[in-house]
Amino acid sequence: MWRIFFALTYILKMGYTENELAKDLENQEYKFGFVTNIASDKAPKGLNEDIIRFISAKKNEPEWLLEHRLKAFAIWKKMTEPSWAHVKYAKPDFQDITYYSAPKQSKKYESWDDVDPEMKETMAKLGISLEEQQRLTGTNIAVDFVMDSVSVATSFKAKLAELGIIFCSFSEAVQEYPDLVKKHMGTVIPVTDNYYAALNSAVFTDGSFCYIPKGVRCPMELSTYFRINEGGTGQFERTLVIADEGSYVSYLEGCTAPQRDENQLHAAVVELIAMDNAEIKYSTVQNWYPGDKEGKGGIFNFVTKRGICEKHAKIAWTQVETGSAVTWKYPSCILKGDYSIGEFYSVAVTNNFQQADTGTKMIHLGKHTKSTIISKGISAGKSQNSYRGLVQIHKNAEHARNFSQCDSLLMTDECGAHTFPYIECKNSTAKIEHEATTSKIGEDQIFYCLQRGISEEKAISLIVNGYCKEVLNQLPMEFAVEAQKLLAISLEGSVG
Amino acid sequence: MITINNLHASIDGKEILSGLSLEVKPGEVHAIMGPNGAGKSTLASVLAGREEYQVTSGSVNFDGKDLLDMSTEDRAREGLFLAFQYPVEIPGVSNVNFLRTALNEIREYKGQKSISAKDFMAMVREKSSVVELDPKLASRSVNVGFSGGEKKRNEIFQMAMLEPKLAILDETDSGLDIDALRIVANGVNTLKSKENATIVITHYQRLLDYIVPDFVHVLYNGRIVKSGTKELALELEEKGYDWIKAEIDAQ
Ligand SMILES: Nc1ncnc2c1ncn2[C@@H]1O[C@H](COP(=O)(O)OP(=O)(O)O)[C@@H](O)[C@H]1O
Ligand SMILES: [Mg+2]
Numbered sequence: 241m242w243r244i245f246f247a248l249t250y251i252l253k254m255g256y257t258e259n260e261l262a263k264d265l266e267n268q269e270y271k272f273g274f275v276t277n278i279a280s281d282k283a284p285k286g287l288n289e290d291i292i293r294f295i296s297a298k299k300n301e302p303e304w305l306l307e308h309r310l311k312a313f314a315i316w317k318k319m320t321e322p323s324w325a326h327v328k329y330a331k332p333d334f335q336d337i338t339y340y341s342a343p344k345q346s347k348k349y350e351s352w353d354d355v356d357p358e359m360k361e362t363m364a365k366l367g368i369s370l371e372e373q374q375r376l377t378g379t380n381i382a383v384d385f386v387m388d389s390v391s392v393a394t395s396f397k398a399k400l401a402e403l404g405i406i407f408c409s410f411s412e413a414v415q416e417y418p419d420l421v422k423k424h425m426g427t428v429i430p431v432t433d434n435y436y437a438a439l440n441s442a443v444f445t446d447g448s449f450c451y452i453p454k455g456v457r458c459p460m461e462l463s464t465y466f467r468i469n470e471g472g473t474g475q476f477e478r479t480l481v482i483a484d485e486g487s488y489v490s491y492l493e494g495c496t497a498p499q500r501d502e503n504q505l506h507a508a509v510v511e512l513i514a515m516d517n518a519e520i521k522y523s524t525v526q527n528w529y530p531g532d533k534e535g536k537g538g539i540f541n542f543v544t545k546r547g548i549c550e551k552h553a554k555i556a557w558t559q560v561e562t563g564s565a566v567t568w569k570y571p572s573c574i575l576k577g578d579y580s581i582g583e584f585y586s587v588a589v590t591n592n593f594q595q596a597d598t599g600t601k602m603i604h605l606g607k608h609t610k611s612t613i614i615s616k617g618i619s620a621g622k623s624q625n626s627y628r629g630l631v632q633i634h635k636n637a638e639h640a641r642n643f644s645q646c647d648s649l650l651m652t653d654e655c656g657a658h659t660f661p662y663i664e665c666k667n668s669t670a671k672i673e674h675e676a677t678t679s680k681i682g683e684d685q686i687f688y689c690l691q692r693g694i695s696e697e698k699a700i701s702l703i704v705n706g707y708c709k710e711v712l713n714q715l716p717m718e719f720a721v722e723a724q725k726l727l728a729i730s731l732e733g734s735v736g
Numbered sequence: 737m738i739t740i741n742n743l744h745a746s747i748d749g750k751e752i753l754s755g756l757s758l759e760v761k762p763g764e765v766h767a768i769m770g771p772n773g774a775g776k777s778t779l780a781s782v783l784a785g786r787e788e789y790q791v792t793s794g795s796v797n798f799d800g801k802d803l804l805d806m807s808t809e810d811r812a813r814e815g816l817f818l819a820f821q822y823p824v825e826i827p828g829v830s831n832v833n834f835l836r837t838a839l840n841e842i843r844e845y846k847g848q849k850s851i852s853a854k855d856f857m858a859m860v861r862e863k864s865s866v867v868e869l870d871p872k873l874a875s876r877s878v879n880v881g882f883s884g885g886e887k888k889r890n891e892i893f894q895m896a897m898l899e900p901k902l903a904i905l906d907e908t909d910s911g912l913d914i915d916a917l918r919i920v921a922n923g924v925n926t927l928k929s930k931e932n933a934t935i936v937i938t939h940y941q942r943l944l945d946y947i948v949p950d951f952v953h954v955l956y957n958g959r960i961v962k963s964g965t966k967e968l969a970l971e972l973e974e975k976g977y978d979w980i981k982a983e984i985d986a987q
Binding site: 682684685687688690691692693694695702703705706707708710 | 807808813817833835838839877
């Protein structure tokens with residue numbers, strides 16, 4: 241998806257027409273299902289203390305981090321897999337997963353010429369080639385590329401460094417900025433938080449790290465690109481974004497994985513810290529392999545994402561979820577500081593046999609805290625799509641406000657949409673509003689479009705994009721274009 | 737332009753059109769009148785290619801091509817336009833985006849280049865003035881929050897933008913006050929040419945004071961039972977449909 245993304249950024253300047261965009265849309269199959277033959281440096285399958293020591297040693301980690309991992313592992317062993325979500329799947333066999341898989345040349349590259357050609361090709365297929373980026377100077381996106389478990393390259397680092405912005409792989413941050421990592425890691429999502437967060441804390445291999453200094457407005461979108469490559473591997477990234485007082489950053493996360501028969505596990509942890517008056521926008525376009533039409537294969541996506549807002553800080557999560565066989569994900573905000581703001585904008589599409597249970601938690605602790613939740617579920621095929629949200633107003637959260645809107649769009653008679661809003665309010669000055677709708681895509685709307693000469697495919701894409709507009713509007717422009725195309729591809733031939 | 741020959745169509749096994757024939761030549765305006773439930777909208781839907789209706793026999797030739805053999809969107813791209821009796825709302829999709837998509841699909845079908853943003857916007861300005869449509873409505877979501885009259889005017893605006901060969905207006909006059917009626921009729925008349933044709937479906941002769949038809953047909957029991965010139969419309973206005981019903985039922 242990134243290929244088009246960058247191509248677009250480029251062409252937009254040259255005057256890209258909607259028609260050309262439409263042409264790109266015609267590609268319907270899951271486009272990212274290819275496997276790269278890079279010899280990888282892998283841990284043996286299975287999960288035990290030795291494996292954790294192996295990972296930690298591979299990464300040359302300080303003792304405290306190994307301790308942290310081992311503690312998390314001990315906690316995880318005592319936990320049981322949650323079963324409350326509205327999803328059904330065969331529990332992953334945690335001993336049948338490879339927890340560390342690094343492309344062999346995982347050393348730091350001195351120059352672009354040092355990069356393994358095969359790796360370059362992968363990146364080219366994904367459109368993320370640094371070569372291309374370098375050529376397209378002025379494309380204001382810095383990318384960190386996580387393939388399987390290891391962060392491969394971070395671009396634009398020098399430019400960011402001038403502003404004191406740190407944007408690098410998590411492993412590098414552990415080596416270069418251990419104090420920052422030690423101070424903040426696990427403060428938003430403690431090891432004990434949940435089953436998958438505990439697992440991630442024990443075995444995470446890489447991810448991205450970002451720090452924006454006081455008062456700095458990050459001048460470009462920061463972006464991490466995740467890809468699962470190796471068969472039978474789990475991907476457990478860890479992302480930590482710290483926006484110091486009065487700073488601003490917009491962060492993008494894109495995901496793909498090759499087509500495989502077996503289910504693969506992805507259990508990431510993302511922690512955001514927005515200090516006083518800081519703002520973080522975190523946008524995700526998730527396009528993991530969803531499994532085939534019969535429901536075989538696909539990624540299990542069990543992710544814990546949470547941010548904490550100090551005074552007058554703001555965190556906005558925007559997500560467009562089209563992939564994965566099973567998704568279990570609730571990007572949340574802890575509104576700790578007075579006057580802090582949390583926002584959640586989500587489009588979740590499920591088709592065929594996909595299952596998604598996603599939503600958010602808005603925890604209002606501070607006074608005059610405000611949260612907005614806009615969730616748009618789209619179910620097609622035989623899929624199940626659930627919104628699960630919690631709005632919690634604590635005792636001291638005077639004058640807290642929440643507005644939630646959860647809409648479901650059904651494409652067929654065989655799919656399901658479910659809404660589970662939970663509200664816990666302990667302060668009578670709170671104002672909470674909740675709206676929910678469920679509708680079936682209109683035959684009338686499609687006929688109307690067809691009668692104007694618009695193809696059915698494009699009609700559905702128009703209608704669905706219209707339905708998701710409030711969410712798509714939150715995305716950076718290039719990303720929004722990408723997301724629209726993904727929606728169209730995911731819903732190919734899905735009306736019934 | 738269009739030759740409909742002995743057309744039979746049904747929905748859910750119930751026959752609605754029972755042997756309808758009609759010929760419309762370029763440059764002509766035909767009015768189709770008839771009592772409620774006669775099958776006027778059904779005819780429009782069948783010609784436009786609405787899937788719920790089954791054509792059981794008969795043929796339709798549109799500009800030398802077999803219309804019934806074409807997909808709904810290809811019929812539109814070939815130049816068949818239907819102004820809906822009940823225009824549909826599409827939330828979140830702007831009128832301009834909708835129309836630009838439609839226009840470009842039609843152009844692509846004809847092997848033409850897609851229209852530039854600049855030319856498109858110029859066209860929007862020009863055509864919206866034809867139906868005195870507030871240009872602000874062009875950027876609003878398709879028909880969402882439009883008044884009844886605005887929806888009908890928007891249909892004619894779309895027609896103006898897409899420049900069809902054959903336009904079928906299904907009760908475009910219903911729910912319009914006299915000013916809106918005049919505006920809509922004006923729009924239709926402005927767009928009239930020697931190359932295109934219009935079928936006006938209406939209940940009331942009122943519209944025909946503004947859009948003067950070359951022929952008037954009465955549709956009853958799924959067939960055209962009487963044809964004439966605009967005087968027939970006046971006669972219907974005066975005497976209602978009962979005398980025609982009686983005539984047919986007597987046969
Ligand atoms: N979807 C439908 N299912 C069953 N009958 C229908 C349907 N649509 C229309 N009809 C019937 O077909 C007949 C013709 O309807 P219509 O074409 O809308 O008439 P008109 O436009 O002349 O008032 C009516 O008897 C109506 O009840
Ligand atoms: Mg009718």
